[in-house]
Amino acid sequence: MTGMSRCPAHTERAQTSLPALGIALVLLTVVTGLGVSMADAAIAGAERTPDERRVAAAIADRLVSADGPLAARSNVLNRSRVDDFDQSALERSAPPATEYAVSVEVADTEIASSGAVHSGTQITRLVVVEARESRTLTPDLTTTDTVTLPRRSAQATVTIDPPAGTTIWTVRANDRVVLHNRSGLDGSYEVPLIPYETTELRFQRAGSIQPGNVTVSYDAPRSTKESLVVTVDA
Template sequence: MVLGVAVADSALADATRDAGERHAATAAAKRVVAADSSLTNRTNVLDGSAIDALTVGELHSEAPVLDGRSVRVTLDDRTVVSDGTPAGGTTVRRIVLVERTQTVTIRPEFTSGNRVTLPRRTRRVDLELNPPENVSVSTVRADDRTVLHTAAERGLVGEYTVSVSRRETVRLDFVANGSLSEGDVAVTMYPRTTTKALLRVTVDA
C-alpha cells in the first residue's frame, strides 16, 4: 500500500510539473509575440534587431512566469537565448514573421529630369543635397506633397529627413533653376523585409 501511494504521489507531482511547464511555455510564447511586447513591431511580427539582442534579463522581464525555470528560446535552428539547461521539458511552437530594416542609399543620375522614383517602399527618407553653385533647389516634393521648401537664394543644401508614405512607391521631385546631375543628391531609405520563421519556447521545471 505504501508503494502504491508513493507511485501515485510521484505521478501527481509529474502531472503538476508538466502542467506548470505547459502553462509557463504557453504564456511566455504568447507574451513574446504580443502587440505590446518590446520584441515585436506588431502582433506576431518580431523585430529582428530586438530578437537578435534579446538577453535573459529582458526575457524574464517580458515573461515573469519564467522566473525560477530553465528556458530556451530558438528561432528556426538558432538559439536566441537560454537560461539554465532545459532537459526535455515542454516546447510551444509558433509560426512568426521576423521584420528587419535595411539601409539603402542611391545617387540618382537624373537622366529624365530632376526626379527619381524610389525603388523600395520606406517610411522615411534622408536626403543629402549638394547641388553645384549655379543650381538652386527650392522645393522637394514627395509625389504631390511638398516636404521641403526654402526661399533662400542658395536653396536647399545639406542633410534633411522627410516622412513619406510606406503604402506606395514614392516619386521625389526636386524643383530647381537648373538640371541636377549624379552626385548632386543622395537618397537614403529604410525598407523593411519580412521572413517567416518558427519560434520555439522550451520550459523545464
Template sequence: MTVSNHRSDDTMRAQTSLPALGVALVLLTVVTGMGVAMADTAITGADRTPDERRVAAATADRLVAADGPLAARSNVLNQSLVDSFDRAALERSAPPASEYAVSVELADEEIARSGTVYSGTRITRLVVVESREPRTLSPDLATTDAVTLPRRSAQATVTVDPPAGTTVWTVRANDRVVLHNRSGLNGSYEVSLVPYETTELRFQRAGRLEPGNVTVEYDAPRSTKETLVVTVDA
C-alpha cells in the same frame, strides 16, 4: 504399497510447485511495481502538461504581440531586437521563465533560454522577421525630378549638392513638404517618411541636376517568414 507411492508422488508435486510459485510471486511484484511507477509517471505528466502548455502559450503570445519585446508590429519581429534578445530579456518579458525552464527558438536556432529544457511542451507561432539593409540612391534627375522609395522605409537622409547655377528649394514626400529653403538647399538632411506607403521624393528646382548632385540614403526592409517555437519544461 500402492498408497505409499501415491503419497510420495503428491509430495514431489508439491515440492516442485514451490519454486514456480515463488517465481510467479516475484513476477507479480515486479509487474505491480512497474504498473504503479507508470501510473505515477502518467499522473505526474498529466499534472505538468497543463502548466507547461499555459506558460508556453502565454510566452509565445507575448513575444509576437504588437507591444512585445521582439515585435515591430503584431506577428512581425524586428531582427535587431531578436539579435539582442537573451535570458534576462526573456525573464523580464515573460516572468514565468524565471520559474520554469523555457527555450525560445526562431528559424531552428535558439535565441534565449532559462534553465535546461529536456523535453517539455512546445508551442509554435508563424511570424515574419523584418530586417533592414542600408541603401544609397543617386538618381538621375537630369530627366526627371523624382525618385521612389519602397514601403516600410521610415526615414531617409537626403544630400543635396547642386552645381553652380542650380538651386533646389523644396523636397516633397508624396504630398508633404519635408524640406524647404527659398534661398536653396545645400547639405544633408534627415527626412521622416510614412512607412506604410511607397514614398516619392520630388525635388523642386531651377537649373540642371546631374547624377551625384542628389543622393538618398535609406534602410530598405527585408522580410522572411519563420517559425517561432517556445518550449517549456516544468
C-alpha cells in the same frame, strides 16, 4: 494397488508446480510495481503539462506581441532586438521565467534561457524576422524629377548639392511636402516616410541636375520567415 500408485505422481506434480507459482507471484509483483510507477509518472506528467503549456503560451504571446521586447510590430521581430535578447531581458519581459526553466529559440538557435531545460513543453509561433540594411541611391534626374523608395522604409536622408545656376526648392513624398525652401535647398535633410506605402520623392526645381547632385539614403528591410519556440520545463 492401482490407487496407491497414482499418489506419488500427484505429489510430484504438486511439488513441481510450487516453484512455478513462486516465480509467477514474483513476476506479478514486478509487473504491478512497474504499472503503479508508470501510472504515477503519467499522473505527474499530466498535472505538470497543462501548467507548462499555459506558461509557454503566455511567454510566446508576449514575445510576438506588437509591444513585446522583440517585435517591430505584431508577429514581426526586429533582428537587432533578437540579437540583443538575453536571460535578463527574458526575465524582465516575462516574469514566469524567474520561476520556471525557460528556453527561447528563433530559427533553431537559442537566444535566451533561464535555468536548464531538459524536456518540457514547447509552444511554437511563426514569425517574420526583419533586418535593416542601409542603401544609397544616386538617381538620374536629368530626364525625370522622381525617385521611388520601397515600402517599410521609415526615414530617408536626402542630400542635395545643386550645380551653379540650378535651384531645388521643394521635395514631396507622394502628396506630402517634406522639404521646402523657396530660396533653394542645399545640404542633407532627414525626411520621415510612411513605412506602409511605396514612397515617390519628387523634386521641384529650375535648371539642370547631373547624377550625383542628389543622393537618397534609406534603411531597406530584409525579411525572413522563421519559427519562435518557447520551451518551459517545470
